[in-house]
Amino acid sequence: MEANIKETSLIHAVRLGDHELIAEQLKQESNLEAMDDMGRTALMIAVQQNDVDAVTQLLLAGSDPNNRDHTELTPFICAGANGFSTSLKLMAAAGADITSVNRFGGTALLPAAEKGYLQTVEMCLNVGVPVNHVNHLGWSALLEAVILGDGGKLYADIVQTLHDAGASAQLEDLDGKSAVFYADAQKQDRVLGILTDTLEDRQHPAIREAKELSCEGNYHAASEVLEHALETAGDNLDLLYNAGYNLSAQERYEEALERYRQALAVEPEALEFYFYIAGCYRLMNEKEAALSEFDKGAALSLENSFFLYHKSNYLRELGMHEEAIDVMATLVNRHPSRYDFWFHKANSLCSLGRHEDAIAAIDYAINLQPDNPLYQKHKEQSMILLERH
Incomplete structure (x- = not known):
């Protein structure tokens, strides 16, 4: 009974986000892998709460990033599915199985690509998650990004990242259809150009420079380049998107929201920016605000199910x-x-x-x-x- 009380105390401390209490419990804890009634260890709960400090504490104490909850989810895959790049990197360094799959047969890379988490896609690839793994639906990360994406700026960047990493554009799903087929059928012209290597490079020079800096992890310098370009180029949607993304990658969410809203003020029909705003709110854990943005996008694109699908995804996460x-x-x-x-x-x-x-x-x-x-x-x-x- 005493062990159970200690186990419960550690999980409770993690739920509270009380790092001093976590440290105290870790001194006493003999079973780091104790689970709650959903099969979640303290590490899984810390990941779900995006509590990087708690994740660090638990990993240093020896918590296993490969333990599965009752839905067969591991902390490592959970981090990928929620866009928690820092936690994902920490667990990879601590011995997470980067090839592990969820109950749908997908690695951490697949849900990251599906949900539009570009930074997490990059992190998955950097730690060695296989780029062409196929899940039980017959989909790779590239297929998910095309089928479940909108072909906008963010998903085009994800497709480009996967393509550059060696993702096969000709790999077919269980229906015998490839990412090229879906991109063409869904009129995702920019994505189709990437997959067929026919896209003309018309990027603003500041975007190219910023991407080189962000690839080196220097998001602050990338933001400075983009903000300077906006001062001279005016309200350029590509610049506003990239400025917002770089700010979000630095967890400067309020500033990112300003840039995304500015883009909508310039071009009210650029509905993809509602998705970017919702994404910021998700990472800020402002649930109602995120759901509201999904609803705004869905109301303005009745013929497109993109926003409804991603709203349903978020509701399931919650x-x-x-x-x-x-x-x-x-x-x-x-x-x-x-x-x-x-x-x-x-x-x-x-x-x-x-x-x-x-x-x-x-x-x-x-x-x-x-x-x-x-x-x-x-x-x-x-x-x-x-x-x-």
Whole structure:
């Protein structure tokens, strides 16, 4: 019993973000890998809270970055999926398995590319996460960035980064379609130009200089270059995007938000900037503000499901599965042939214990992609849980 009290105390200290209390508990703690009722270790909770100091304390004490929670998620993959680049780098240095996969068969790189975390994509590649790994949906990081991206400035940079790292543009998913096919079908002209090596380099010289500096980790100097260029070039959307991104990479989120809002004032139809604003709020842990920005983008692009999908993703991260299901219901009504949408809906239903509904949703995915064993596995899990209840 005493050990359990100590274990609970460490996890409680991490939840509080009390670093002095964490240090005290670590002096007494014999089991760093004690878990809460969700299978999360103290390290996993620290990562989820983006508490870099706590992550550092726990890793120095010997916490394992490879332990899995009840959803088969490791702290390392969790950092990638949430855009927490510093924690990801720390865990890689502490012995994290960079090739480990989540329950969907994806490495840390895949969700980072899917969700638009450019800095984390770069970090994953820097620590050696394989660039062409394919998950159980048949998608690589490049395919995810194209299929689930909007082809805008941020996703074009992610595609360029993956392309430069050797990502295969011809690798086909389970439907026999490549990133080139999807980029063309979705009219992502800039992305298509990158994938086919036909994109003309029309970047402002300041952007090229800033990218070289940021690649060296010198984001402050990159920001200075971009801010100086904005003083002379006026309201240039590419400069404003890059200025905002560099500020965000330095955790100067309020300043980044100013640049993104400035871009929308210049070009109200540049809807991708709502996504960038939402991304800042996510990293600031301002949940309602982030959800509001997703809603603004969705309301202004009714024919495009990009904002709704990423809102549903964020809701699932927050554990707001009822709200996520409502969004996914809209998405599957719009796109009944998207097996991945049905799959995500099924997962949220399962998380709420609505196993009959989850089985019905996963059956749609199975009908659309009958050869994918992932769907059958999740259906069997829901059937087992249904019988238990």
